[in-house]
Amino acid sequence: MSPPATDARVSVVQTVPEFGAVESNRRATVAAIEAHTDSDLVVLPELATSGYVFESHEEVDAVAEPVDGPTAAAWAAAAAETDTWVVGGFPERDGDATYNSSLIVSPGGVEGVYRKVQLWNDEKRWFDPGSQVPTFETPFGVLGVQICNDLWFPELTVTQARAGVDVVAVPTNWVPEPETRPAGWTMGVHQAVANANSNRVFVACADRAGTERGVRFEGQSVVVDPDGIPIAGPLPDAGSHAVTGECDLRRAREKALTERDHVLADRRPSVYDAE
Amino acid sequence: MSPPATDARVSVVQTVPEFGAVESNRRATVAAIEAHTDSDLVVLPELATSGYVFESHEEVDAVAEPVDGPTAAAWAAAAAETDTWVVGGFPERDGDATYNSSLIVSPGGVEGVYRKVQLWNDEKRWFDPGSQVPTFETPFGVLGVQICNDLWFPELTVTQARAGVDVVAVPTNWVPEPETRPAGWTMGVHQAVANANSNRVFVACADRAGTERGVRFEGQSVVVDPDGIPIAGPLPDAGSHAVTGECDLRRAREKALTERDHVLADRRPSVYDAE
Numbered sequence: 001m002s003p004p005a006t007d008a009r010v011s012v013v014q015t016v017p018e019f020g021a022v023e024s025n026r027r028a029t030v031a032a033i034e035a036h037t038d039s040d041l042v043v044l045p046e047l048a049t050s051g052y053v054f055e056s057h058e059e060v061d062a063v064a065e066p067v068d069g070p071t072a073a074a075w076a077a078a079a080a081e082t083d084t085w086v087v088g089g090f091p092e093r094d095g096d097a098t099y100n101s102s103l104i105v106s107p108g109g110v111e112g113v114y115r116k117v118q119l120w121n122d123e124k125r126w127f128d129p130g131s132q133v134p135t136f137e138t139p140f141g142v143l144g145v146q147i148c149n150d151l152w153f154p155e156l157t158v159t160q161a162r163a164g165v166d167v168v169a170v171p172t173n174w175v176p177e178p179e180t181r182p183a184g185w186t187m188g189v190h191q192a193v194a195n196a197n198s199n200r201v202f203v204a205c206a207d208r209a210g211t212e213r214g215v216r217f218e219g220q221s222v223v224v225d226p227d228g229i230p231i232a233g234p235l236p237d238a239g240s241h242a243v244t245g246e247c248d249l250r251r252a253r254e255k256a257l258t259e260r261d262h263v264l265a266d267r268r269p270s271v272y273d274a275e
Numbered sequence: 276m277s278p279p280a281t282d283a284r285v286s287v288v289q290t291v292p293e294f295g296a297v298e299s300n301r302r303a304t305v306a307a308i309e310a311h312t313d314s315d316l317v318v319l320p321e322l323a324t325s326g327y328v329f330e331s332h333e334e335v336d337a338v339a340e341p342v343d344g345p346t347a348a349a350w351a352a353a354a355a356e357t358d359t360w361v362v363g364g365f366p367e368r369d370g371d372a373t374y375n376s377s378l379i380v381s382p383g384g385v386e387g388v389y390r391k392v393q394l395w396n397d398e399k400r401w402f403d404p405g406s407q408v409p410t411f412e413t414p415f416g417v418l419g420v421q422i423c424n425d426l427w428f429p430e431l432t433v434t435q436a437r438a439g440v441d442v443v444a445v446p447t448n449w450v451p452e453p454e455t456r457p458a459g460w461t462m463g464v465h466q467a468v469a470n471a472n473s474n475r476v477f478v479a480c481a482d483r484a485g486t487e488r489g490v491r492f493e494g495q496s497v498v499v500d501p502d503g504i505p506i507a508g509p510l511p512d513a514g515s516h517a518v519t520g521e522c523d524l525r526r527a528r529e530k531a532l533t534e535r536d537h538v539l540a541d542r543r544p545s546v547y548d549a550e
Binding site for chain 1: 392393395396397399400404406407408427428429430431433434437438452453455457458459460462465466468469470472473502503504505532533535536538541542543544545546547548549
């Protein structure tokens with residue numbers, strides 16, 4: 001049995017981290033959480049504490065933290081203070097392994113971690129891939145997490161919808177791939193729209209902005225509803241911003257589109273090549 | 276071994292069928308094929324010969340045809356005359372079964388049929404679902420077909436990309452679901468963009484336009500490239516139009532995005548819930 005779904009205020013926070021400046025980056029994320037006392041869920045970008053463009057294992061080692069490290073402590077304190085849930089990205093150290101992870105934090109403390117399943121490009125040099133798609137029961141509904149490139153593998157959102165997820169929080173670091181923006185949107189927004197629409201879930205993407213070591217990040221953080229409609233954002237492509245979507249998560253439980261159509265029951269796995 | 280992929284001119288033809296007027300609807304599709312003597316592939320809408328909004332089995336029976344019926348003959352003649360391939364939708368009768376099908380026709384004749392896998396709403400009253408995802412080897416590359424609602428089940432495009440498909444022809448009858456058009460696009464265009472981009476295939480959608488028995492169709496026919504960028508269209512939402520995309524189908528063979536990223540090899544089926 002899933003917990004009930006309710007109204008939820010879902011905020012996506014777009015930041016401009018400074019590479020390697022963990023203390024100040026973390027302070028910025030804590031300030032952003034503290035600015036959202038009315039939110040039920042605050043989503044922060046991928047690798048929000050560290051920046052993204054690593055050039056050596058030593059650089060990763062210098063900023064990676066365990067799931068009970070100082071970032072977890074800081075976000076847990078802010079989540080308790082504001083009575084919000086927080087999903088945010090950080091480089092995780094676990095013994096010999098390193099992950100591109102997101103912490104899931106409730107007002108009661110750290111609830112768990114999601115480790116990016118579909119790593120992108122140089123991340124494969126620095127990080128081990130995750131292999132779990134956990135769900136988190138919150139007071140407002142069931143929460144799932146993806147990170148950036150995960151959104152390009154639509155099987156993941158299908159997997160989450162089938163597991164009862166109502167809202168997918170997506171810490172991300174979108175890059176211009178491709179450079180062109182059809183209809184004005186970076187491709188991640190299109191992927192969020194398509195995934196939300198075809199699975200009838202909310203998708204809340206918190207992207208970073210700014211340019212780091214020559215790599216430009218796309219901003220355009222956005223909250224998309226189960227129809228596939230952006231209800232908050234996309235935010236501007238540059239600068240630090242935040243926006244909140246008023247999400248009735250009960251809508252994500254309505255998988256019937258008509259009396260004859262159901263986005264999950266209508267799937268035909270015996271026809272698909274899933275291997 | 277797949278056949279080589281080459282440059283291809285892919286045309287999407289947007290028509291406004293009149294319900295039940297098979298002869299004149301068919302004439303319009305033949306005229307459209309004949310107007311595209313420079314095209315390698317002409318895509319026509321879903322149920323282009325019959326119209327869409329059936330209200331009884333008798334109405335379907337009155338317009339359904341076998342795969343070697345008069346529509347097949349007419350399209351085969353036009354395909355031979357213009358030296359093009361044609362993919363177009365028609366209601367198929369096969370013994371006791373009825374399908375929402377697309378014919379695949381080459382200059383040499385009928386190559387096969389695709390029967391819509393993911394039927395929508397009242398179609399489930401009139402049609403049996405298809406259960407095959409065939410591929411067609413053409414002189415310009417490997418062709419696959421989807422029909423309308425199929426695009427909302429992204430596992431199908433993954434299935435086709437894994438089978439070597441370079442271009443997905445999509446006869447469609449998009450309806451305003453949802454009514455809102457994010458960024459100005461009906462949701463089918465967003466789905467085409469997302470599916471093309473995440474599988475690196477061309478997606479060519481030929482939609483109908485017009486209002487039939489109170490149901491408005493969306494137009495916006497479009498050809499999307501493997502980056503997810505519309506290279507022809509979206510066409511206007513009303514009226515009969517056609518547009519041609521210059522498609523280098525070799526691009527659909529390049530599944531590597533970087534030296535470390537490959538849209539097919541990077542999939543993690545053991546992590547997804549595919550059942």
